[in-house]
Amino acid sequence: MNVFFLGTGAAEGVPALFCNCAVCAFARAHGGRDKRFRTGILVDNTVRVDLSPDALAQVHAYPDLPLCDLKHLLFTHSHDDHFAVRELQYLSPNFAPERDAPLKIWGTDYCMQHIRVTMGRFFEPVPLKMGVVTPFETSAVAHLHVTPVLARHKVDEPCLNYLFTEPATQKTLLYASDTGWYAEETWAFLRGRRMDAAIVECGLGIAESGYEGHLSLDECARFRQKLIADDCLSPDAPFYLTHISHRGGLNHQAMNERAAPLGMTVAYDGLQITI
Ligand SMILES: [Zn+2]
Ligand SMILES: [Zn+2]
Numbered sequence: 001m002n003v004f005f006l007g008t009g010a011a012e013g014v015p016a017l018f019c020n021c022a023v024c025a026f027a028r029a030h031g032g033r034d035k036r037f038r039t040g041i042l043v044d045n046t047v048r049v050d051l052s053p054d055a056l057a058q059v060h061a062y063p064d065l066p067l068c069d070l071k072h073l074l075f076t077h078s079h080d081d082h083f084a085v086r087e088l089q090y091l092s093p094n095f096a097p098e099r100d101a102p103l104k105i106w107g108t109d110y111c112m113q114h115i116r117v118t119m120g121r122f123f124e125p126v127p128l129k130m131g132v133v134t135p136f137e138t139s140a141v142a143h144l145h146v147t148p149v150l151a152r153h154k155v156d157e158p159c160l161n162y163l164f165t166e167p168a169t170q171k172t173l174l175y176a177s178d179t180g181w182y183a184e185e186t187w188a189f190l191r192g193r194r195m196d197a198a199i200v201e202c203g204l205g206i207a208e209s210g211y212e213g214h215l216s217l218d219e220c221a222r223f224r225q226k227l228i229a230d231d232c233l234s235p236d237a238p239f240y241l242t243h244i245s246h247r248g249g250l251n252h253q254a255m256n257e258r259a260a261p262l263g264m265t266v267a268y269d270g271l272q273i274t275i
């Protein structure tokens with residue numbers, strides 16, 4: 001299974017739109033791995049997870065990826081940095097005359113209801129199909145088996161993380177953005193389920209915010225240890241951090257230096273991994 005990191009930044013990106021803190025100033029000056037689009041991945045060049053407000057910029061930044069021909073788009077939740085669904089209006093024949101197949105979007109009933117309301121304001125109908133996914137129930141999405149698990153992120157909406165399994169290789173990836181520390185229901189579901197890699201959000205970095213809907217660097221380390229203790233992950237399995245915020249207080253290199261001894265690697269935009 002191949003994963004391409006389209007974006008690895010938190011809600012306002014890095015450097016952020018209206019911020020000139022030390023992390024943003026460093027990112028503006030140095031670019032490279034310190035510059036982060038809003039978070040999303042592309043799995044096996046086929047299944048995209050989340051549509052960020054940087055979706056067009058990502059199409060421009062990665063011309064070799066088949067983003068314009070996308071057939072499957074999964075949503076994790078409806079926060080704006082993952083859910084730029086007004087962009088879906090550009091699927092219509094007037095804007096994409098050569099598209100030959102509908103886009104199938106997947107997510108919770110909550111997300112689909114919001115998308116239906118948004119579509120009502122589109123210029124013309126769009127070729128979209130909707131697939132509702134249910135926490136802890138597996139769906140076939142393209143060639144992958146996709147199992148949503150309940151994240152802990154928003155009180156008024158069921159937010160999802162995803163297990164992706166490639167049937168041909170039986171490799172499994174946990175994609176956990178966005179989430180705080182899981183409720184017992186999710187830990188119980190995951191216990192004993194083997195995964196070969198994990199991508200976990202680290203929206204808080206070393207900041208002490210008290211916000212429970214994201215994970216800090218220390219919490220990510222505990223999250224990894226819990227997956228190892230619960231017989232999900234081996235200690236040498238790849239464990240990547242994403243959804244990085246300038247508010248986390250560290251640039252890429254400094255964060256990676258803290259993450260590495262804890263068995264974790266900080267992802268960056270354009271990173272490609274094979275599981
Ligand atoms: Zn987010
Ligand atoms: Zn900043």
Ligand SMILES: [Zn+2]
Pocket residue numbers: 077079153178
């Ligand atoms: Zn969110």
